[in-house]
């Protein structure tokens with residue numbers, strides 16, 4: 001399975017019965033996947049990288065649905081099949097904060113979208129160098145204290161955590177602000193965005209639609225913060241099934257009576273809404289305690305005790321208030337290079353002439369600690385440089 005990337009020269013055209021697309025040299029790289037498919041990667045679109053799939057079984061070109069942020073075009077691309085699920089695309093002559101992209105062709109997210117849309121689907125995921133901060137999913141019945149605990153965490157560690165601002169069709173409460181607590185939205189608009197694949201998960205909760213957009217998680221993670229998601233049990237289940245790795249925490253009330261008291265004391269719901277939330281709470285608590293869904297269950301009896309326990313399981317009890325962020329030095333991928341793969345390592349070797357050569361002519365990408373982010377980012381990539389003459393690994397970037 002798979003083959004080394006190749007620049008298209010005219011003599012490659014014979015591999016493509018309907019080679020017209022390649023006559024114009026708009027595609028530069030193609031990757032064989034399995035026995036039946038060739039993924040052609042290039043600049044069919046003016047500003048961005050275009051993708052076409054050649055299906056050998058039907059002898060036809062397919063234009064796939066492309067999800068995720070599409071990388072901007074560059075001077076050229078090389079690519080290599082990493083595993084059955086994804087192709088690594090390297091943008092030539094581009095700095096390391098924008099030059100490594102994964103084209104997801106068979107990840108669980110892409111498979112799900114193929115079934116949903118009934119078309120070929122690919123999804124772009126930008127490879128981000130450095131530590132992957134795993135998001136935290138917090139669930140629990142209405143009134144249990146999720147919002148209170150999250151607010152305390154964000155207050156004490158403002159540079160560490162960021163809140164994933166969900167979309168909802170419910171009306172704002174008096175103290176809630178659009179874009180801060182929720183993106184308050186019309187049902188029709190939200191349904192259209194869901195159809196367009198913009199949501200990581202969504203669910204109908206207490207009669208309204210709630211959902212986490214890919215963007216909501218990405219803005220937090222791009223800000224080098226650890227993302228906190230306050231979502232219901234159905235949402236947690238969807239995230240569990242998605243490619244987003246996360247820690248799942250369920251907050252439980254000390255008793256049903258206490259839960260009712262807190263809901264009433266908050267004074268934000270009508271009696272009818274309170275009744276609906278209490279009815280739903282029973283099922284939520286049952287599901288929250290079911291095996292395999294949540295990694296941790298915390299009982300919120302005394303608020304301070306529960307908060308200390310939360311900090312402890314997040315490794316924050318030692319008084320460390322800041323998360324060190326390793327900012328990798330930017331490096332530029334050479335214009336002319338070859339890409340090969342050994343185990344979890346991708347070797348990018350400059351093939352520049354002697355005059356053009358710089359000190360570094362070998363880059364090693366270590367994929368062993370990559371973690372899927374929200375669809376759209378793949379984090380935890382490490383990059384090393386290796387001067388090829390003495391074979392000694394030089395500076396290490398990332399964590």
Ligand SMILES: Nc1nc2c(ncn2[C@@H]2O[C@H](COP(=O)(O)OP(=O)(O)O)[C@@H](O)[C@H]2O)c(=O)[nH]1
Pocket residue numbers: 138139140141142143147166167170201202203205206210211212230231232233234235236
């Ligand atoms: N699945 C999902 N649930 C959400 C999302 N945002 C909020 N929720 C959940 O929706 C439920 C109702 O939230 P809200 O209306 O703010 O009421 P509260 O829980 O009583 O404060 C809670 O269980 C939230 O965790 C989301 O983006 N996705």
Ligand SMILES: Nc1ncnc2c1ncn2[C@@H]1O[C@H](COP(=O)(O)OP(=O)(O)O)[C@@H](O)[C@H]1O
Pocket residue numbers: 140141142143144145146147148149262263265266300301302303304
């Ligand atoms: N441990 C606790 N003991 C007593 N009241 C609490 C506790 N935790 C939260 N509360 C209160 O309960 C109400 C509901 O909390 P909130 O954070 O809004 O819940 P949720 O976000 O889970 O719906 C709020 O008025 C809050 O101040």
